[in-house]
Amino acid sequence: MWFDHSVRVVSPILKRAVYPCLANSGYLRRHADRGGLCVVTYHGILPHGYRVADGQQDGSLISAQSFRQQLRLLKRNYRVVSPEQMHEWLVGAKEMPDRAVLITCDDGLKNTLTDMAPILREEHLSCLFFVLGLSASEEVATLWYEDLYRVLLAAPAGSYESEALRFSFTLQDRVQRRSVWTSLVKKLSRCDATHRERHIEAIPGLFGLPDRWRTESANAEVERRRFSLLNVNELRQLASLGMSIGSHTLTHPVMSQQSSESAWREISESRRLLQQAIGEPVWALAYPFGDPASVGAREIQMAAQAGFECGFINTGGGFGASLPRYALPRVHVASAMTLTEFEAHVSGFYRELRSRIRGITA
Numbered sequence: 527m528w529f530d531h532s533v534r535v536v537s538p539i540l541k542r543a544v545y546p547c548l549a550n551s552g553y554l555r556r557h558a559d560r561g562g563l564c565v566v567t568y569h570g571i572l573p574h575g576y577r578v579a580d581g582q583q584d585g586s587l588i589s590a591q592s593f594r595q596q597l598r599l600l601k602r603n604y605r606v607v608s609p610e611q612m613h614e615w616l617v618g619a620k621e622m623p624d625r626a627v628l629i630t631c632d633d634g635l636k637n638t639l640t641d642m643a644p645i646l647r648e649e650h651l652s653c654l655f656f657v658l659g660l661s662a663s664e665e666v667a668t669l670w671y672e673d674l675y676r677v678l679l680a681a682p683a684g685s686y687e688s689e690a691l692r693f694s695f696t697l698q699d700r701v702q703r704r705s706v707w708t709s710l711v712k713k714l715s716r717c718d719a720t721h722r723e724r725h726i727e728a729i730p731g732l733f734g735l736p737d738r739w740r741t742e743s744a745n746a747e748v749e750r751r752r753f754s755l756l757n758v759n760e761l762r763q764l765a766s767l768g769m770s771i772g773s774h775t776l777t778h779p780v781m782s783q784q785s786s787e788s789a790w791r792e793i794s795e796s797r798r799l800l801q802q803a804i805g806e807p808v809w810a811l812a813y814p815f816g817d818p819a820s821v822g823a824r825e826i827q828m829a830a831q832a833g834f835e836c837g838f839i840n841t842g843g844g845f846g847a848s849l850p851r852y853a854l855p856r857v858h859v860a861s862a863m864t865l866t867e868f869e870a871h872v873s874g875f876y877r878e879l880r881s882r883i884r885g886i887t888a
Protein backbone atom coordinates (compact mmCIF):
# COMPACT_ATOMS: atom_id res chain seq x y z
CA MET A 527 0.00 0.00 0.00
CA TRP A 528 2.66 2.44 1.08
CA PHE A 529 4.74 1.59 -1.91
CA ASP A 530 1.84 1.94 -4.35
CA HIS A 531 0.96 5.28 -2.83
CA SER A 532 4.55 6.53 -3.02
CA VAL A 533 4.88 5.46 -6.62
CA ARG A 534 1.60 7.12 -7.62
CA VAL A 535 2.81 10.37 -6.13
CA VAL A 536 6.26 10.32 -7.70
CA SER A 537 5.34 8.54 -10.94
CA PRO A 538 4.56 11.67 -13.05
CA ILE A 539 7.86 13.22 -11.93
CA LEU A 540 9.74 10.05 -12.79
CA LYS A 541 8.08 9.88 -16.22
CA ARG A 542 8.47 13.53 -17.14
CA ALA A 543 11.78 14.48 -15.57
CA VAL A 544 13.80 11.69 -13.99
CA TYR A 545 13.73 8.97 -16.67
CA PRO A 546 14.43 11.33 -19.61
CA CYS A 547 17.34 12.86 -17.70
CA LEU A 548 18.82 9.46 -16.75
CA ALA A 549 18.38 8.17 -20.30
CA ASN A 550 19.91 11.23 -21.98
CA SER A 551 22.92 11.24 -19.68
CA GLY A 552 23.62 7.58 -20.54
CA TYR A 553 23.07 6.55 -16.91
CA LEU A 554 20.46 3.93 -17.77
CA ARG A 555 22.71 2.37 -20.40
CA ARG A 556 25.54 2.12 -17.86
CA HIS A 557 23.14 0.77 -15.26
CA ALA A 558 22.61 -2.26 -17.49
CA ASP A 559 26.27 -3.20 -16.99
CA ARG A 560 25.19 -4.90 -13.75
CA GLY A 561 24.98 -7.96 -15.93
CA GLY A 562 22.64 -10.84 -16.38
CA LEU A 563 19.87 -10.90 -18.90
CA CYS A 564 16.79 -8.78 -19.43
CA VAL A 565 13.60 -10.44 -20.66
CA VAL A 566 10.91 -8.12 -21.97
CA THR A 567 7.30 -9.27 -22.29
CA TYR A 568 4.57 -7.92 -24.56
CA HIS A 569 0.91 -8.89 -24.90
CA GLY A 570 0.36 -7.81 -28.48
CA ILE A 571 -0.15 -4.77 -30.66
CA LEU A 572 -3.35 -2.70 -30.78
CA PRO A 573 -4.55 -3.29 -34.34
CA HIS A 574 -4.85 -0.22 -36.54
CA GLY A 575 -8.42 1.08 -36.31
CA TYR A 576 -9.13 -0.44 -32.89
CA ARG A 577 -10.67 1.99 -30.43
CA VAL A 578 -9.41 1.45 -26.88
CA ALA A 579 -12.52 0.52 -24.91
CA ASP A 580 -11.02 0.23 -21.48
CA GLY A 581 -7.62 1.49 -20.33
CA GLN A 582 -7.20 -1.41 -17.91
CA GLN A 583 -8.15 -4.19 -20.28
CA ASP A 584 -6.29 -2.79 -23.27
CA GLY A 585 -3.37 -1.43 -21.24
CA SER A 586 -1.06 -4.37 -21.92
CA LEU A 587 -1.25 -3.99 -25.69
CA ILE A 588 0.83 -1.23 -27.22
CA SER A 589 0.74 0.74 -30.47
CA ALA A 590 2.73 -0.40 -33.49
CA GLN A 591 4.67 2.85 -33.29
CA SER A 592 5.72 2.34 -29.65
CA PHE A 593 6.69 -1.24 -30.40
CA ARG A 594 8.95 -0.16 -33.25
CA GLN A 595 10.54 2.58 -31.15
CA GLN A 596 11.22 0.18 -28.29
CA LEU A 597 12.76 -2.43 -30.59
CA ARG A 598 15.03 0.20 -32.12
CA LEU A 599 16.10 1.39 -28.69
CA LEU A 600 16.91 -2.19 -27.69
CA LYS A 601 18.93 -2.71 -30.86
CA ARG A 602 20.81 0.55 -30.34
CA ASN A 603 21.75 0.16 -26.68
CA TYR A 604 21.63 -3.58 -25.97
CA ARG A 605 22.10 -6.91 -27.68
CA VAL A 606 18.79 -8.51 -28.64
CA VAL A 607 19.24 -12.29 -28.54
CA SER A 608 17.09 -14.82 -30.37
CA PRO A 609 15.06 -17.48 -28.54
CA GLU A 610 17.52 -20.06 -29.97
CA GLN A 611 20.43 -18.23 -28.29
CA MET A 612 18.46 -18.27 -25.05
CA HIS A 613 17.95 -22.00 -25.41
CA GLU A 614 21.64 -22.64 -26.12
CA TRP A 615 22.52 -20.70 -22.98
CA LEU A 616 20.00 -22.66 -20.90
CA VAL A 617 21.39 -26.02 -21.97
CA GLY A 618 24.92 -24.82 -21.37
CA ALA A 619 25.98 -24.93 -25.03
CA LYS A 620 26.90 -21.23 -25.30
CA GLU A 621 27.56 -18.17 -23.15
CA MET A 622 25.03 -15.37 -23.07
CA PRO A 623 26.49 -12.16 -24.54
CA ASP A 624 26.70 -9.05 -22.33
CA ARG A 625 23.68 -6.73 -22.24
CA ALA A 626 21.46 -9.46 -23.70
CA VAL A 627 17.74 -8.79 -24.09
CA LEU A 628 15.20 -11.47 -25.00
CA ILE A 629 11.85 -10.42 -26.45
CA THR A 630 8.78 -12.44 -25.47
CA CYS A 631 5.04 -12.05 -25.95
CA ASP A 632 2.22 -13.78 -24.06
CA ASP A 633 -1.28 -15.04 -24.94
CA GLY A 634 -0.97 -15.53 -28.71
CA LEU A 635 -3.68 -13.12 -29.85
CA LYS A 636 -4.22 -12.90 -33.61
CA ASN A 637 -2.50 -9.51 -33.76
CA THR A 638 0.80 -11.24 -32.94
CA LEU A 639 0.68 -12.61 -36.48
CA THR A 640 -1.05 -9.73 -38.29
CA ASP A 641 0.50 -6.71 -36.55
CA MET A 642 3.49 -7.75 -34.46
CA ALA A 643 5.39 -10.31 -36.54
CA PRO A 644 5.70 -7.98 -39.58
CA ILE A 645 7.43 -5.35 -37.41
CA LEU A 646 9.75 -7.93 -35.86
CA ARG A 647 10.65 -9.13 -39.37
CA GLU A 648 11.35 -5.60 -40.59
CA GLU A 649 13.67 -5.12 -37.62
CA HIS A 650 15.28 -8.54 -38.21
CA LEU A 651 14.37 -9.74 -34.73
CA SER A 652 12.84 -12.88 -33.35
CA CYS A 653 10.47 -13.29 -30.42
CA LEU A 654 9.43 -16.14 -28.12
CA PHE A 655 5.62 -16.28 -28.26
CA PHE A 656 3.85 -17.96 -25.35
CA VAL A 657 0.55 -19.30 -26.63
CA LEU A 658 -2.25 -21.36 -25.14
CA GLY A 659 -2.96 -25.01 -25.87
CA LEU A 660 -6.22 -23.65 -27.33
CA SER A 661 -4.15 -22.37 -30.26
CA ALA A 662 -3.29 -25.95 -31.21
CA SER A 663 -6.86 -26.30 -32.51
CA GLU A 664 -8.58 -25.17 -35.71
CA GLU A 665 -11.35 -23.51 -33.75
CA VAL A 666 -11.23 -19.82 -32.98
CA ALA A 667 -11.13 -19.12 -29.25
CA THR A 668 -10.88 -16.02 -27.07
CA LEU A 669 -9.46 -15.49 -23.59
CA TRP A 670 -12.15 -16.42 -21.05
CA TYR A 671 -11.14 -13.72 -18.57
CA GLU A 672 -11.37 -11.06 -21.31
CA ASP A 673 -14.87 -12.29 -22.27
CA LEU A 674 -15.82 -12.12 -18.60
CA TYR A 675 -14.52 -8.57 -18.26
CA ARG A 676 -16.43 -7.41 -21.32
CA VAL A 677 -19.71 -8.92 -20.13
CA LEU A 678 -19.24 -7.31 -16.70
CA LEU A 679 -18.77 -3.92 -18.38
CA ALA A 680 -21.87 -4.45 -20.55
CA ALA A 681 -24.14 -5.56 -17.66
CA PRO A 682 -26.72 -3.11 -16.30
CA ALA A 683 -25.89 -1.69 -12.85
CA GLY A 684 -27.52 -3.67 -10.04
CA SER A 685 -27.17 -6.40 -7.46
CA TYR A 686 -26.80 -9.98 -8.61
CA GLU A 687 -26.49 -13.44 -7.19
CA SER A 688 -25.11 -16.53 -8.85
CA GLU A 689 -26.17 -19.71 -7.11
CA ALA A 690 -23.89 -21.85 -9.24
CA LEU A 691 -20.88 -19.75 -8.25
CA ARG A 692 -22.13 -19.07 -4.71
CA PHE A 693 -21.43 -15.40 -5.24
CA SER A 694 -23.41 -12.19 -4.65
CA PHE A 695 -22.17 -8.90 -5.96
CA THR A 696 -23.16 -5.40 -7.01
CA LEU A 697 -22.16 -3.77 -10.27
CA GLN A 698 -21.87 -0.02 -10.45
CA ASP A 699 -18.86 1.97 -11.58
CA ARG A 700 -15.87 0.66 -13.49
CA VAL A 701 -13.56 0.35 -10.48
CA GLN A 702 -16.08 -1.80 -8.72
CA ARG A 703 -16.77 -3.92 -11.80
CA ARG A 704 -13.07 -4.55 -12.00
CA SER A 705 -12.94 -5.77 -8.43
CA VAL A 706 -15.89 -8.15 -9.08
CA TRP A 707 -13.98 -9.35 -12.13
CA THR A 708 -10.86 -10.06 -10.03
CA SER A 709 -12.92 -12.16 -7.58
CA LEU A 710 -14.63 -14.04 -10.38
CA VAL A 711 -11.35 -14.76 -12.19
CA LYS A 712 -10.07 -16.33 -8.98
CA LYS A 713 -13.24 -18.33 -8.41
CA LEU A 714 -13.46 -19.54 -12.00
CA SER A 715 -9.79 -20.54 -11.96
CA ARG A 716 -10.71 -23.19 -9.39
CA CYS A 717 -12.76 -25.05 -12.03
CA ASP A 718 -11.39 -27.16 -14.81
CA ALA A 719 -11.72 -25.70 -18.30
CA THR A 720 -15.05 -27.41 -19.13
CA HIS A 721 -16.83 -26.29 -15.97
CA ARG A 722 -15.38 -22.80 -16.27
CA GLU A 723 -16.72 -22.49 -19.79
CA ARG A 724 -20.19 -23.58 -18.64
CA HIS A 725 -20.19 -20.95 -15.89
CA ILE A 726 -19.08 -18.24 -18.28
CA GLU A 727 -21.77 -19.14 -20.79
CA ALA A 728 -24.40 -18.69 -18.05
CA ILE A 729 -23.16 -15.27 -16.96
CA PRO A 730 -24.86 -13.06 -19.64
CA GLY A 731 -28.20 -14.64 -18.62
CA LEU A 732 -27.59 -13.55 -15.04
CA PHE A 733 -27.63 -9.94 -16.27
CA GLY A 734 -30.63 -10.43 -18.55
CA LEU A 735 -28.37 -10.26 -21.60
CA PRO A 736 -28.94 -12.67 -24.51
CA ASP A 737 -26.39 -15.48 -25.00
CA ARG A 738 -24.93 -13.67 -27.97
CA TRP A 739 -24.97 -10.35 -26.16
CA ARG A 740 -22.16 -8.87 -28.19
CA THR A 741 -23.47 -7.73 -31.57
CA GLU A 742 -21.10 -8.06 -34.46
CA SER A 743 -19.51 -4.65 -34.85
CA ALA A 744 -18.76 -2.93 -38.13
CA ASN A 745 -15.16 -3.34 -37.15
CA ALA A 746 -15.38 -7.13 -36.81
CA GLU A 747 -12.02 -7.86 -38.42
CA VAL A 748 -10.20 -5.42 -36.13
CA GLU A 749 -12.05 -6.84 -33.11
CA ARG A 750 -10.94 -10.34 -34.04
CA ARG A 751 -7.31 -9.24 -34.27
CA ARG A 752 -7.61 -7.67 -30.84
CA PHE A 753 -9.49 -10.44 -28.99
CA SER A 754 -9.23 -13.80 -30.81
CA LEU A 755 -6.45 -16.27 -30.26
CA LEU A 756 -4.37 -17.73 -33.06
CA ASN A 757 -5.72 -20.97 -34.42
CA VAL A 758 -3.40 -23.81 -35.40
CA ASN A 759 -2.89 -22.61 -38.98
CA GLU A 760 -1.99 -19.14 -37.81
CA LEU A 761 0.27 -20.57 -35.13
CA ARG A 762 2.17 -22.52 -37.79
CA GLN A 763 2.44 -19.37 -39.88
CA LEU A 764 3.92 -17.50 -36.93
CA ALA A 765 6.48 -20.29 -36.41
CA SER A 766 7.32 -20.31 -40.13
CA LEU A 767 8.23 -16.61 -39.89
CA GLY A 768 11.17 -17.56 -37.67
CA MET A 769 9.38 -16.97 -34.37
CA SER A 770 9.67 -19.44 -31.46
CA ILE A 771 6.70 -20.93 -29.63
CA GLY A 772 6.44 -21.53 -25.90
CA SER A 773 3.54 -22.61 -23.71
CA HIS A 774 1.26 -20.38 -21.65
CA THR A 775 -0.76 -23.40 -20.35
CA LEU A 776 -3.93 -24.79 -21.95
CA THR A 777 -6.52 -22.17 -20.93
CA HIS A 778 -4.83 -19.45 -18.81
CA PRO A 779 -6.24 -20.03 -15.30
CA VAL A 780 -4.76 -18.49 -12.13
CA MET A 781 -2.60 -21.56 -11.51
CA SER A 782 -2.45 -21.23 -7.72
CA GLN A 783 -6.26 -21.70 -7.60
CA GLN A 784 -6.24 -24.96 -9.54
CA SER A 785 -6.36 -28.49 -8.15
CA SER A 786 -3.05 -30.32 -8.58
CA GLU A 787 -4.60 -32.60 -11.18
CA SER A 788 -5.91 -29.69 -13.23
CA ALA A 789 -2.69 -27.68 -12.86
CA TRP A 790 -0.63 -30.61 -14.09
CA ARG A 791 -2.89 -31.03 -17.10
CA GLU A 792 -2.68 -27.30 -17.92
CA ILE A 793 1.12 -27.43 -17.87
CA SER A 794 2.00 -30.83 -19.32
CA GLU A 795 -0.82 -31.21 -21.84
CA SER A 796 -0.21 -27.75 -23.32
CA ARG A 797 3.38 -28.75 -24.05
CA ARG A 798 2.31 -31.98 -25.73
CA LEU A 799 -0.40 -30.32 -27.88
CA LEU A 800 1.81 -27.43 -28.99
CA GLN A 801 4.73 -29.72 -29.86
CA GLN A 802 2.37 -31.81 -31.94
CA ALA A 803 0.96 -28.71 -33.65
CA ILE A 804 4.28 -27.15 -34.68
CA GLY A 805 6.45 -30.28 -34.88
CA GLU A 806 9.19 -28.70 -32.75
CA PRO A 807 10.22 -29.03 -29.10
CA VAL A 808 8.48 -26.56 -26.79
CA TRP A 809 11.07 -25.77 -24.14
CA ALA A 810 9.76 -22.68 -22.35
CA LEU A 811 6.70 -21.98 -20.19
CA ALA A 812 5.28 -18.61 -19.13
CA TYR A 813 2.94 -18.89 -16.14
CA PRO A 814 -0.45 -17.20 -16.76
CA PHE A 815 -0.78 -13.81 -15.01
CA GLY A 816 2.75 -14.50 -13.71
CA ASP A 817 2.57 -12.59 -10.42
CA PRO A 818 3.60 -14.02 -7.02
CA ALA A 819 -0.07 -14.66 -6.10
CA SER A 820 -0.63 -16.92 -9.09
CA VAL A 821 2.66 -18.87 -9.30
CA GLY A 822 4.13 -20.90 -6.46
CA ALA A 823 6.54 -23.74 -5.71
CA ARG A 824 4.07 -26.31 -7.04
CA GLU A 825 3.85 -24.75 -10.52
CA ILE A 826 7.62 -24.31 -10.64
CA GLN A 827 8.14 -27.97 -9.85
CA MET A 828 5.55 -29.03 -12.42
CA ALA A 829 7.23 -26.96 -15.14
CA ALA A 830 10.47 -28.87 -14.59
CA GLN A 831 8.68 -32.23 -14.38
CA ALA A 832 6.79 -31.59 -17.61
CA GLY A 833 10.11 -31.24 -19.45
CA PHE A 834 10.34 -27.47 -19.92
CA GLU A 835 13.88 -26.04 -19.79
CA CYS A 836 12.72 -22.86 -18.07
CA GLY A 837 9.73 -20.90 -16.76
CA PHE A 838 8.98 -17.17 -16.86
CA ILE A 839 7.14 -14.99 -14.39
CA ASN A 840 5.89 -11.49 -15.18
CA THR A 841 7.57 -9.32 -12.57
CA GLY A 842 10.99 -8.25 -11.31
CA GLY A 843 12.77 -8.03 -14.69
CA GLY A 844 15.62 -5.81 -15.87
CA PHE A 845 19.41 -6.14 -15.72
CA GLY A 846 20.97 -7.20 -12.44
CA ALA A 847 18.03 -9.41 -11.39
CA SER A 848 18.73 -12.95 -10.20
CA LEU A 849 17.69 -15.58 -12.73
CA PRO A 850 16.11 -18.69 -11.20
CA ARG A 851 15.70 -21.10 -14.09
CA TYR A 852 11.99 -21.80 -13.50
CA ALA A 853 11.01 -18.30 -12.33
CA LEU A 854 12.86 -16.05 -14.77
CA PRO A 855 11.79 -12.45 -14.16
CA ARG A 856 10.49 -10.23 -16.97
CA VAL A 857 9.76 -6.58 -17.66
CA HIS A 858 6.03 -6.27 -18.41
CA VAL A 859 5.57 -3.58 -21.07
CA ALA A 860 2.40 -1.48 -20.74
CA SER A 861 0.88 1.02 -23.16
CA ALA A 862 1.22 3.84 -20.62
CA MET A 863 5.04 3.51 -20.58
CA THR A 864 7.08 6.28 -22.14
CA LEU A 865 10.20 5.26 -24.09
CA THR A 866 12.61 6.40 -21.36
CA GLU A 867 10.44 4.70 -18.73
CA PHE A 868 10.73 1.50 -20.78
CA GLU A 869 14.51 1.87 -20.65
CA ALA A 870 14.38 2.50 -16.89
CA HIS A 871 12.66 -0.89 -16.56
CA VAL A 872 15.02 -2.70 -18.97
CA SER A 873 18.15 -1.31 -17.28
CA GLY A 874 17.04 -2.62 -13.87
CA PHE A 875 16.90 0.93 -12.48
CA TYR A 876 13.14 0.75 -11.85
CA ARG A 877 13.40 -2.55 -9.95
CA GLU A 878 16.14 -1.16 -7.70
CA LEU A 879 14.22 2.04 -7.11
CA ARG A 880 11.13 0.05 -6.19
CA SER A 881 13.01 -2.08 -3.67
CA ARG A 882 14.62 1.05 -2.17
CA ILE A 883 11.27 2.80 -1.76
CA ARG A 884 9.92 -0.40 -0.20
CA GLY A 885 12.87 -0.37 2.22
CA ILE A 886 12.11 3.22 3.21
CA THR A 887 8.36 2.83 3.57
CA ALA A 888 8.25 -0.67 5.11
Ligand SMILES: [Zn+2]
Nearest residue numbers: 632633814815
Ligand atom coordinates in the same frame (compact mmCIF):
# COMPACT_ATOMS: atom_id res chain seq x y z
ZN1 LIG B 1 -1.24 -14.24 -20.31
